[in-house]
Amino acid sequence: MRYEETTGLPYTGSSPGLLAYTVGMALLIGIALFILAKYGRQMWLMVWSTGLILCSIAYLIWHFMTY
DSSP, X not given: OXXXXXXXXXXXXXXXXXXXXXXXXXXXXXXXXXXXXXXXXXXXXXXXXXXXXXXXXXXXHHHHHHO
């Protein structure tokens, strides 16, 4: 049985566009959660949503710089 050649990218079975779409949705959800956390004065949710926003932005920058 032969294995197909890989490019070394972290994609397994999904297309790069679908993964970028999912991260884009995570960015929008992170922004919405941050607004709700600020309105509800929930510090833990503000911290986690800030982390989600930063990680999503970092991935999208990496994605669009490599493609």
